[in-house]
Amino acid sequence: xxxxxxxxxxAVATTSVALLLPLAACGAADxxxxxxxVENCDGTVELDGAPERVVMLKSAAVPTLHxxxxxxxxxxxxxVYPSAYYDDxxxxxxxxxxxxxxxxxxxxxxxxxxxEVVAETPDLVLGETENLSRETLSSSxxxxxxxxxFCGSLEGDASFEDLYDQVRLYxxxxxxxxxxxxxxxxLEERVAAxxxxxxxxxxxxxxxxxxxxGGGVTYAxxxxxMSAPLLEAAGLENVFGDVADxxxxxNAEEIVERDPDVILVLHSDGEAAGVVDAVAELPGAGALRAxxxxxxxxxxxxxxxxxTPLAVDGLEQLIAFLAETPVDGAGR
Amino acid sequence: MTALxxxxxTAAPAGPDPLGxxxxxxxxxxxxxGLALVLLVTLVVGVGAGPVAVSPADxxxxxxxxxxxxxxxxTWERRHDAIIWEIRAPRVLLGAAVxxxxxxxxxxxxxxxxxxxxxxxxxxxxxxxSCGAAGAxxxxxxxxxxxxxxxxxxxxxxxxxxxxxxLVARSSGRITSVRLxxxxxxxxxxxxxxxxxxxxxxxxxxxxxxxxxxxxxxxGLAAWNGALAVAVVxxxxxxxxxxxxxxxxxxxxxxxxxxxxLGVHPERxxxxxxxxxxxxxxxxxxxxxxxxxxxxxxxxxxxxxVGGAHRVVVPVAALLGAILLVWADVVARTVLAPQEIPIxxxxxxxxxxxxxxLVRRFQAVPS
Numbered sequence: 001x002x003x004x005x006x007x008x009x010x011a012v013a014t015t016s017v018a019l020l021l022p023l024a025a026c027g028a029a030d031x032x033x034x035x036x037x038v039e040n041c042d043g044t045v046e047l048d049g050a051p052e053r054v055v056m057l058k059s060a061a062v063p064t065l066h067x068x069x070x071x072x073x074x075x076x077x078x079x080v081y082p083s084a085y086y087d088d089x090x091x092x093x094x095x096x097x098x099x100x101x102x103x104x105x106x107x108x109x110x111x112x113x114x115x116e117v118v119a120e121t122p123d124l125v126l127g128e129t130e131n132l133s134r135e136t137l138s139s140s141x142x143x144x145x146x147x148x149x150f151c152g153s154l155e156g157d158a159s160f161e162d163l164y165d166q167v168r169l170y171x172x173x174x175x176x177x178x179x180x181x182x183x184x185x186x187l188e189e190r191v192a193a194x195x196x197x198x199x200x201x202x203x204x205x206x207x208x209x210x211x212x213x214g215g216g217v218t219y220a221x222x223x224x225x226m227s228a229p230l231l232e233a234a235g236l237e238n239v240f241g242d243v244a245d246x247x248x249x250x251n252a253e254e255i256v257e258r259d260p261d262v263i264l265v266l267h268s269d270g271e272a273a274g275v276v277d278a279v280a281e282l283p284g285a286g287a288l289r290a291x292x293x294x295x296x297x298x299x300x301x302x303x304x305x306x307x308t309p310l311a312v313d314g315l316e317q318l319i320a321f322l323a324e325t326p327v328d329g330a331g332r
Numbered sequence: 333m334t335a336l337x338x339x340x341x342t343a344a345p346a347g348p349d350p351l352g353x354x355x356x357x358x359x360x361x362x363x364x365x366g367l368a369l370v371l372l373v374t375l376v377v378g379v380g381a382g383p384v385a386v387s388p389a390d391x392x393x394x395x396x397x398x399x400x401x402x403x404x405x406x407t408w409e410r411r412h413d414a415i416i417w418e419i420r421a422p423r424v425l426l427g428a429a430v431x432x433x434x435x436x437x438x439x440x441x442x443x444x445x446x447x448x449x450x451x452x453x454x455x456x457x458x459x460x461x462s463c464g465a466a467g468a469x470x471x472x473x474x475x476x477x478x479x480x481x482x483x484x485x486x487x488x489x490x491x492x493x494x495x496x497x498x499l500v501a502r503s504s505g506r507i508t509s510v511r512l513x514x515x516x517x518x519x520x521x522x523x524x525x526x527x528x529x530x531x532x533x534x535x536x537x538x539x540x541x542x543x544x545x546x547x548x549x550x551x552g553l554a555a556w557n558g559a560l561a562v563a564v565v566x567x568x569x570x571x572x573x574x575x576x577x578x579x580x581x582x583x584x585x586x587x588x589x590x591x592x593x594l595g596v597h598p599e600r601x602x603x604x605x606x607x608x609x610x611x612x613x614x615x616x617x618x619x620x621x622x623x624x625x626x627x628x629x630x631x632x633x634x635x636x637x638v639g640g641a642h643r644v645v646v647p648v649a650a651l652l653g654a655i656l657l658v659w660a661d662v663v664a665r666t667v668l669a670p671q672e673i674p675i676x677x678x679x680x681x682x683x684x685x686x687x688x689x690l691v692r693r694f695q696a697v698p699s
Contacts (some may be wrong), residue, residue: 103535212541212545213542214542215470215540215542215545215546215552215553216457216541216542216545216546217541220670248671248672249671249672250670250671251665251669251670251671251672252419252552253382253383253384253415253419253665253670254383254384254669255418256384256411256414256415256419257384257411257415277534282416283418283419283422283423283552283555284414284418284419285553286414286418287410287411287413287414287418
């Protein structure tokens with residue numbers, strides 16, 4: 001199986017930061033009021049200038065905003081922000097931001113009323129929810145930026161380029177393009193350094209699963225997921241690499257049939273042991289090489305999905321895990 | 333509303349068997365034996381069919397190896413052994429138990445209330461079981477039942493829902509079919525809303541996802557464990573009891589006064605049956621979620637095949653229900669593989685047209 005580097009996609013690409021009209025009445029002096037136009041999720045997002053009052057509904061953008069030095073522009077946040085994602089400095093900055101709610105529904109999606117978000121008078125919302133879409137917020141003149149992986153605008157196989165594109169997008173939105181470019185260069189270096197540590201004879205197969213604790217649907221991740229380039233960079237072959245989708249439901253039979261050597265078990269919150277047990281307790285899972293050898297790595301979702309700088313941290317964790325895990329099943 | 337006994341076949345041929353008893357017995361024997369064979373084939377095919385291709389020869393060898401110890405030498409891949417024996421075999425067995433149990437529950441409820449539209453789903457019993465089970469998953473209710481908390485809570489929920497439906501339906505004296513159905517629908521809605529509220533109020537997104545999946549109905553959680561054994565034993569015991577009391581069920585269908593003259597205390601017998609149905613539905617809903625239409629459609633089919641005598645209708649309905657649900661599960665897990673369709677979608681697709689046919693038939697017959 002080969003995981004090709006995809007052709008660059010147009011949907012993600014940021015198009016322009018344009019000084020469209022002189023806003024004479026505002027007395028703009030330093031470019032902060034320059035109108036900004038970017039492409040995001042198959043649409044154009046128009047901003048009057050670099051946002052100063054941001055409401056964040058998902059955690060994906062936190063590391064990038066912190067790195068660009070604009071996390072203090074977030075005036076409110078909602079959703080789940082597991083502390084394991086962040087270093088102490090980022091966590092301290094995050095905790096300064098008021099949390100509106102962390103309630104999620106059965107599918108793990110945020111539950112928040114539109115009123116609460118609008119009451120913060122944001123000039124940008126990061127992340128969509130089922131009731132707070134780009135369309136519903138546009139009626140309140142609030143622009144929305146979403147991770148392309150979550151709105152389905154990423155086409156073809158996922159790659160680290162998607163991650164870098166999104167960092168550059170935030171750089172343009174917040175008028176921090178130089179900082180974004182420097183951050184991308186740093187991330188590229190980290191990825192290259194990590195790839196260099198992978199043994200040349202690494203030949204194990206892997207699956208990336210998201211189980212339901214207590215029984216329910218198990219999801220697997222295919223080539224459209226950021227987890228695919230992670231596996232590739234770590235020298236692993238995705239047993240679901242023949243599936244182009246980002247994520248899809250999978251039954252126990254398929255997992256047993258494909259019998260991966262290593263399983264990355266994704267979870268959104270809670271105890272890591274719970275999700276590992278959920279995989280081990282799937283019918284027939286006792287016959288899996290990964291279960292037999294204990295080669296199951298619990299990983300918080302954002303370390304593998306969507307394409308954000310956290311995926312580089314995820315790659316680091318994966319490579320460290322593989323180095324510690326004996327190659328029991330490889331080549332069998 | 334058409335009374336249940338209207339569909340009982342009472343035609344009696346002339347000749348040496350003027351009441352047609354021998355003929356009906358023959359017919360019952362032929363259908364029961366034939367359906368038992370069909371179920372056997374269904375179980376084997378159900379184990380052999382699935383999203384992953386395992387050769388029929390290997391499937392048969394694996395089954396025989398685990399059931400009889402022969403062949404002793406393992407010549408097949410271990411992963412195929414796991415797929416056939418650990419995934420599909422318990423799943424098919426659970427499907428048969430759930431189908432049989434729900435069909436029997438439908439037969440009993442239709443006899444109890446003398447209404448052809450009665451089934452665990454319509455009378456709100458499924459909703460009660462679902463509510464109890466959701467409480468167990470999300471809030472740890474039923475901890476007193478130990479490792480069978482889910483089944484215990486579902487049983488208590490089903491029992492409370494049944495009692496509530498019957499109490500509301502008879503609050504003004506006699507129970508009428510229309511009042512009972514309306515009470516069932518109303519309480520079913522209320523309990524569904526309560527279940528949704530529990531899901532919404534829960535702090536556990538994982539638990540909520542689990543409940544949502546399970547509410548749609550699936551046999552995907554079947555495994556060789558105590559819960560499966562409980563389900564099979566409860567269904568088998570219920571069938572044995574119902575065959576034994578088949579004549580009393582016949583008397584109940586004719587009417588309370590007639591039942592009394594035949595030595596059957598209708599209220600007491602109904603209470604016993606209510607507890608039995610609640611137990612069966614509670615245990616099965618806890619294992620496979622809420623699956624509709626089986627309890628509604630299968631009893632009609634069984635009566636059409638073998639007449640209205642419950643000693644025969646009960647096993648025939650059980651066999652038909654088992655066959656239907658195993659096949660429904662085969663479709664559910666193969667048609668969009670590797671994704672699985674909730675089995676309730678398949679049973680509804682099969683059951684709804686049948687119900688429409690039933691509706692058309694009864695338009696022509698004055699009630």
